[in-house]
Amino acid sequence: MRRKAGALIPIEVAILATAVELRRHGRVNFHGFMIAKEIKEQEQARLLTAHGTLYRALDRLQRAGFLESEWEDPVLAAAESRPRRRFYRITAVGEQALANARAVASVPATSLQPRPASS
């Protein structure tokens, strides 16, 4: 099934919501594994989000302008003897998209029913 243009799928909503939550706790920037771990904890899932699912969603969100990213300074990573991290952060457009997605999700099904014709 093809999704509507601009519509968010559950993993994208989860990423944006987690990004907002992380920022509330002072973490503006996050990397892929961090978001996967947060989502796992929030959803009490047994497994972390699969690599393909996670990074494809991050890529889509970035292309849509809902996230922006930058690579960490290689000197910092080298100092800690680990690979470089790619840090993401949510944009204002991303926050708006999340709010829209939540608004659509919270619309009760009955309100979408056609009203009976008034006599």
Place this chain on the structure above:
Amino acid sequence: MIPSILSLSASSVRLWVHLYTTGLPASTRQSRRAEIDSDLWEQVECAEAVTLSTAVHVFLRMLLGMPSDIAWHLADLGGNTMNRSFTSKAFFGGMTLLGGLSVLAGVGLMVGFAEGSWTLDDDGGYGAIFLLAVIAGLVGPFAALAGIYEMRRAQAEGRSQNTGKTLVVVGTLGIAAIAGAMWWTIIGPLLAVAIVAYWMLQFGGWPRQQPPAA
């Protein structure tokens, strides 16, 4: 033991990432590889203890994400004609090579039969020849089919059809060679090709020539 299994899991992930990012633009390719590398490092570092379950978890994350990886690869490739062309060349290069092998195997079989080198073994079977014949018989038809497909695609895109023609010739020679030696080995592959061809024609898998713009 456990670190070895974890290392095997991580290597499998890296190999898979290497495979599905091949043919994409260098920046996209390097970026995805580096990102997965970082993710792997974080996951192992974050684990309280490296157990068998960590290794399985790493492997499962790769396995469950494969459909998304392929979809992502195709979407990225679709937006880049140059790289699609690169992948196409790599694919048809591989098919030409296989078609060539098919011809060699078929010719080898014919020469072997003509000289009387190939004989039935004690059990009345063909032994190792059978495997060689099946491989040759399988490859020829698919090379020819790939050639026809490439010709249609080249026609639709206004490119030279020489690659496609070469594949058709090589594949047909492979079929002819194997048919002369052990004709019955090509029945199965030909049926498979017919089914694939029917499926592609039925569901619009063949590229069609675009009508000229009005």
